[in-house]
Amino acid sequence: MGRSHQCLLDGRNKGAWTSNEDKILTDYVKVHGEGKWNNVAKKTGLKRSGKSCRLRWRNYLKPDIKRGNISNDEEELIIRLHKLLGNRWSLIAGRLPGRTDNEIKNYWNTTLAKRAKDFKMKVCTPIGNVNEVPRTMCNANVKLTTQVVLVDAAVQSDENQYFTYNLSIGPSTENYMSRKMEYQFNDASSSSLPQLKDHDDATDFLMDFNVDDVCKFLETEIVQMNDDKVSPNGGGEGGGDEGDGDSSFLKKLAEAEKESSLDFQSLASSFLESAEEWPPISLNILAFNQEK
DNA sequence: AATACGGTCAACCGCCGAGAG
DNA sequence: CCTCTCGGCGGTTGACCGTAT
Numbered sequence: 543m544g545r546s547h548q549c550l551l552d553g554r555n556k557g558a559w560t561s562n563e564d565k566i567l568t569d570y571v572k573v574h575g576e577g578k579w580n581n582v583a584k585k586t587g588l589k590r591s592g593k594s595c596r597l598r599w600r601n602y603l604k605p606d607i608k609r610g611n612i613s614n615d616e617e618e619l620i621i622r623l624h625k626l627l628g629n630r631w632s633l634i635a636g637r638l639p640g641r642t643d644n645e646i647k648n649y650w651n652t653t654l655a656k657r658a659k660d661f662k663m664k665v666c667t668p669i670g671n672v673n674e675v676p677r678t679m680c681n682a683n684v685k686l687t688t689q690v691v692l693v694d695a696a697v698q699s700d701e702n703q704y705f706t707y708n709l710s711i712g713p714s715t716e717n718y719m720s721r722k723m724e725y726q727f728n729d730a731s732s733s734s735l736p737q738l739k740d741h742d743d744a745t746d747f748l749m750d751f752n753v754d755d756v757c758k759f760l761e762t763e764i765v766q767m768n769d770d771k772v773s774p775n776g777g778g779e780g781g782g783d784e785g786d787g788d789s790s791f792l793k794k795l796a797e798a799e800k801e802s803s804l805d806f807q808s809l810a811s812s813f814l815e816s817a818e819e820w821p822p823i824s825l826n827i828l829a830f831n832q833e834k
Numbered sequence: 835a836a837t838a839c840g841g842t843c844a845a846c847c848g849c850c851g852a853g854a855g
Numbered sequence: 856c857c858t859c860t861c862g863g864c865g866g867t868t869g870a871c872c873g874t875a876t
Contacts, residue, residue, distance in 0.1 A: 556845085556846075557844095557845075557846090557870090558844070558845075558870085559844090559845090577861090577862085578861090579861080579862075580860080580861070591846095592861075592862085593846085593847095593861090593862080593863095594845075594846080596861095596862070596863090597844090597845070597846085598844090598845085601844075601845085602844075629865065629866090630864085630865085631864075631865065632863075632864060632865085643863095643864075643865085644843080644844075644845085645843080647843095647865075647866085648842070648843050648844085649842095649843090651842095651843095651866095652841065652842055652843075653841095653842090
């Protein structure tokens with residue numbers, strides 16, 4: 543694997559390390575400890591840059607490094623930490639003893655990212671209309687003219703697949719709700735609606751509303767705010783069963799915010815910002831939900 | 835058997851911040 | 856302050872390897 547052809551550039555070796563170079567570096571670190579990497583070349587005659595020495599030691603030669611065979615537990619931890627931290631590989635690696643940032647990064651880019659993509663392609667079909675609320679989530683056929691943002695998606699394993707997403711919906715960045723849901727697929731090839739898994743309260747730090755809350759919010763608040771000619775209780779594109787005014791999301795949001803003394807607005811705003819970095823996967827999820 | 839292709843992962847690159855002088 | 860060095864980090868590259876055609 544990796545680069546094997548050594549070449550000499552500016553008097554320095556580049557490319558794969560030889561076992562002899564490894565020994566020289568290992569011996570040096572045993573005597574002098576880590577750090578002062580630029581001294582390695584001076585004191586040992588090794589034709590490598592300080593950076594290259596440091597990298598070789600930290601990613602390969604260091605005695606406590608675990609290599610290969612990332613366990614299911616480790617994989618799940620990587621997925622969860624990546625949800626939380628993004629591409630901050632060194633932070634993620636810091637919570638996985640013996641694993642290096644480079645290894646985590648490689649594992650993510652090759653195995654996990656690909657798996658998530660394959661899973662998405664397999665299970666979901668784009669419908670091309672992000673403004674349509676999936677009927678399985680909503681009793682009425684409501685036109686959604688607001689933001690629907692998916693900020694997260696992940697697949698745990700082939701045998702036990704799930705995906706998690708945060709759905710942020712609202713007429714503006716001032717008024718919206720966020721809900722995290724984790725779905726379990728018993729059969730990835732099935733087009734039926736997946737089962738909702740239990741929440742992980744530790745990471746679910748936004749408000750926890752059930753699907754009915756989402757539906758009622760969509761049917762009342764959004765239609766009302768975006769189409770003067772459509773009453774909040776039916777008509778227009780929508781119609782169907784609606785919630786009453788008491789169940790409005792905005793009221794609940796205000797109450798919850800008051801009770802918990804948390805700034806949900808800021809929390810959700812930061813989520814929306816990070817969502818910009820994700821691929822436009824929301825279409826696919828919506829399409830899947832619309833399947834029925 | 836030969837070739838093409840895609841996955842893996844070690845290593846490199848460029849950027850950045852901290853700290854010393 | 857300014858400059859320089861060093862180390863850390865995330866993104867990218869490219870050689871190797873297994874598999875498909």
